[in-house]
Amino acid sequence: MEYNYLIVGSGLYGAVFAHEMTKIGRKCLVIDKRTHIGGNVFTENIEGINVHRYGAHIFHTSNKLIWDYVNSFVEFNRFTNSPIANYKGELYNLPFNMNTFYQLWKVKTPEEARGKIKEQCEKYAHILHPKNLEEQALVLGGEDIYEKLIKGYTEKQWGRPANQIPAFIIKRLPFRFTFDNNYFNDTYQGIPIGGYTKLIEKLLAGIEVRTGINYFDQRNTFDNLSEKVVFTGKIDEFFAYSYGKLEYRSLYFEHQLLDIQDFQGNAVINYTDSQTPYTRILEHKHFEFGTQEKTYITREYPHEYSIDNEPYYPINDELNQNILKKYQKLKHTFPKVIFGGRLAEYKYYDMHQVIANALEKAKKERYE
Ligand code: FAD
Ligand code: UDP
Numbered sequence: 001m002e003y004n005y006l007i008v009g010s011g012l013y014g015a016v017f018a019h020e021m022t023k024i025g026r027k028c029l030v031i032d033k034r035t036h037i038g039g040n041v042f043t044e045n046i047e048g049i050n051v052h053r054y055g056a057h058i059f060h061t062s063n064k065l066i067w068d069y070v071n072s073f074v075e076f077n078r079f080t081n082s083p084i085a086n087y088k089g090e091l092y093n094l095p096f097n098m099n100t101f102y103q104l105w106k107v108k109t110p111e112e113a114r115g116k117i118k119e120q121c122e123k124y125a126h127i128l129h130p131k132n133l134e135e136q137a138l139v140l141g142g143e144d145i146y147e148k149l150i151k152g153y154t155e156k157q158w159g160r161p162a163n164q165i166p167a168f169i170i171k172r173l174p175f176r177f178t179f180d181n182n183y184f185n186d187t188y189q190g191i192p193i194g195g196y197t198k199l200i201e202k203l204l205a206g207i208e209v210r211t212g213i214n215y216f217d218q219r220n221t222f223d224n225l226s227e228k229v230v231f232t233g234k235i236d237e238f239f240a241y242s243y244g245k246l247e248y249r250s251l252y253f254e255h256q257l258l259d260i261q262d263f264q265g266n267a268v269i270n271y272t273d274s275q276t277p278y279t280r281i282l283e284h285k286h287f288e289f290g291t292q293e294k295t296y297i298t299r300e301y302p303h304e305y306s307i308d309n310e311p312y313y314p315i316n317d318e319l320n321q322n323i324l325k326k327y328q329k330l331k332h333t334f335p336k337v338i339f340g341g342r343l344a345e346y347k348y349y350d351m352h353q354v355i356a357n358a359l360e361k362a363k364k365e366r367y368e
Helices: 012-023 064-071 098-105 110-124 133-141 143-158 167-172 196-203 215-223 284-288 318-333 351-366
Strands: 003-008 028-032 043-046 049-052 059-061 084-087 090-093 188-190 208-211 226-231 248-258 268-271 280-283 295-304 337-339
Touching (some): 012 351, 090 143, 098 143, 143 167, 143 295, 215 226
Parallel strands (some): 003 028, 028 208
Antiparallel strands (some): 043 049, 248 295, 280 295
């Protein structure tokens, strides 16, 4: 066979796996149906600004091994994500912290804030095991926070009522009683200087990559080229939707180059009301403390997923998890295929988790 591995998808999973295998002398071919490498972390330089083409990507991890790994390819800056929420023209700090509580209720000390939140949550104290995002949010922060900062954003983002969305999703956001606007609790955080595409290019250096190629258009040909296949696309598509379609949430990105220096003074502003059709506006230069004369912004509109757009988020509710389990049981019928990444595992993974999984899989493959 011509290759040891055919890798379907040049996102972080595919690129890290390909890099590790190439390092030990295995021959890889990476294909991607998009016209560029990098999957969703792809960045493109426009007017000197590294534009996050598929939404804001902030690298964060508490795993030193992963942090050292990515830093061995590119240098990271000290960007700390501190988004602002705009609710009907009122501005609040995120994540939920003492600044937010002061802006909401004028409470000035952690004790006052705890007292206020206790009062706000009293009605929901009987909910011991929150069954969905709405219950989880009300139990955590009470009514004001839920109504102003969570409900509108969440229902736009997921296209369904908050009581039909898994509870774990809101637990991604820190809730703290210090004046700390850092959106993540992780030890390490930053953005690759020069953009994520640079990181992917380094990972894929010296590896054969073909873009603009859909695996499913020439599946047999590709399968016959390599001993093993690493698949990072949609798991339901891999199995020809034999147990039905998994649901995904998509996005539509509206990009704009503006002839002004600064549009919003922050990398990310969330619009948490239900009327504004987009969830966030990104201003890309702020990810790298840019001082360019122009600025580039992106409005992020949540969108129904269809075959014509990208499956950005898995919807991990019970219905979809049950379908997923059936597909997972079919995996053993394809012993030469490795399934990895956000789409093939149908998991709401962040970048560091995808890298950790790819490294672990690569380690196991060494001894195969
Ligand atoms: P992908 O990047 O999706 O790569 C899969 C690749 O496979 C794609 O390029 C696709 O074109 C290709 N492919 C699929 N099917 C085929 C086929 N049939 N033939 C050929 N190629 C195919 N994570 C963070 O840590 N921090 C963040 O701030 C953050 N922000 C995010 C914001 C948004 C809007 C989104 C959607 C995700 C965000 N993430 C963030 C998550 C991050 O994007 C993922 O964890 C990571 O990019 C997943 O890498 P992957 O390789 O699994 O998948
Ligand atoms: N969320 C919210 N209000 C916000 C930001 C986030 O209610 O201002 C909720 C929403 O349900 C979202 C989830 O928290 O889907 C996770 O947010 P995160 O910023 O992690 O989403 P991602 O960046 O992955 O789209």
